[in-house]
Amino acid sequence: MAVWRTRVGIVGAGPAGLLLGRLLELAGIDSVIVEHRSRDYVEKRVRAGLLEQGTVELLRDAGVADRLDRLAAVHTGFELRFVDEAVRLPFADLSGRAVWMYGQAEVVKDLIAARLGKAPLHFEARDVTVTDPENPVLRFELDGERVEVRCDVVVGCDGYHGVTRPSLPTSTVRTYRHTYPFAWLGVLVDAPPAIKELVYACHERGFSLYSMRSPEVSRLYLQVDPTDTLADWPDDRVWEELHTRLATGLGHELTEGPIIERGITAMRSFVSEPMGHHNVFLAGDAAHIVPPTAAKGLNLAMSDVRVLAEALADWFTKGDRSGLDGYTRTCLRRVWRAEEFSDWMTGLLHRFPDEQNMQFRFREARLRYLAGSQAAMTSFSENYVGSAAA
Ligand code: RFL
Ligand code: PHB
16 A cells, blocks of 8 residues: 655545646645546536636636637626516626626636646545544555545535535534426537627526636536436437527527537536545535536635635744634635525526416516616626625
8 A cells, every 4th residue: 555645645636626726736735636537528618608806816826727818708798688688787887896607617617727747636546535634644555555644724616416425424514405396408609609799588487507718619508307317308309498498588699500519517506514524624615515507616716725725834834723714614605695695596597397477476576686787687697796795
């Protein structure tokens, strides 16, 4: 068995783990990242696409935004469609902040390229375990050999299904969960987006979203039944439903093309409190999940990591543990704001299976108010771009 030693053991090479590794490297703190998937798998995993300004600034500060600055599209508004209306919501004018469309897979590629060959990053690690929160140890198997990494701190950046959160004593963690009675079918389409800005469409058959990844690739989502499988959604049905739901309001522009990737995502809200125990901490989806409607998950993960990297640097360089002790409190203010907003936006835009006529009309009235009131739009915009007071 090989025995290694590092200051910070990081479980998971998603955006949170990789960015944490990068920020620590810049602060002169060594770390080891272990990921159970292959490099190819994590670089191709299609997920988020909308980055808030704070996330973009953080990636720039970390020196990993060259490609982002060349390739990402800056968005200043989106269109909201419902019943007979199509209204532009100019969130940047109302909040002073834009958002960037750049795929999470690209962020991951940029971070991996910045680390490989410079600092330890191990893919395809098997049977990863975390033990002893006071003196944490990571164990896994790599190329058939058992490895033990003794760490000052372990950070679980291993997502909702990871091993770090379940390694913490249950008596110390309080969890909050809610599952929504619908899911999202997401498709990646090899066709240029016909519309420059995102379209959020609220239709009586359910929600749909028109988004994009690049000038050549569109990304579309449909609200579907949570028990549906991909077999229930052949291409013809996907397109018919997208045409119907996005046609709400004035005209509809939808360029069809080959569907190059598809997946169904369960919708849930989840928070683990506190975000760690002794010297084991959680960041990103390992600690909290939001339904994807408001595009907050990746942005929250980045924000956790910024707070944690600073706190770790204070501890390792000045012996000051106050940042680590306050980590949960600092992060959860922003997390709960985003949780509430994501839940509210999900409730506003989705058709609930048991929704009565009256509730449908209430949603319509809320949408008309949002579309017609400067005050409502401003409040919405602050939350959407991530600058709302928490
Ligand atoms: P990740 O990305 O899940 O990464 C966790 C990593 O840990 C690895 N792992 C393990 N490694 C070792 N041992 C184990 N036992 C392990 N278990 C897991 C995994 O393989 C993986 O590499 O978590 P992280 O880094 O916290 O990042 C969070 C984001 O991925 C997530 O919040 C976003 O994708 C959410 N999200 C969106 N967020 C946004 O901010 N903007 C968006 O536009 C947006 N759109 C979305 C989204 C999520 C979606 N889905 C599919 C859930 C759209 C969708 C459809
Ligand atoms: C995406 O492009 O994946 C996306 C964009 C905006 C959202 C959610 C997801 O609100």
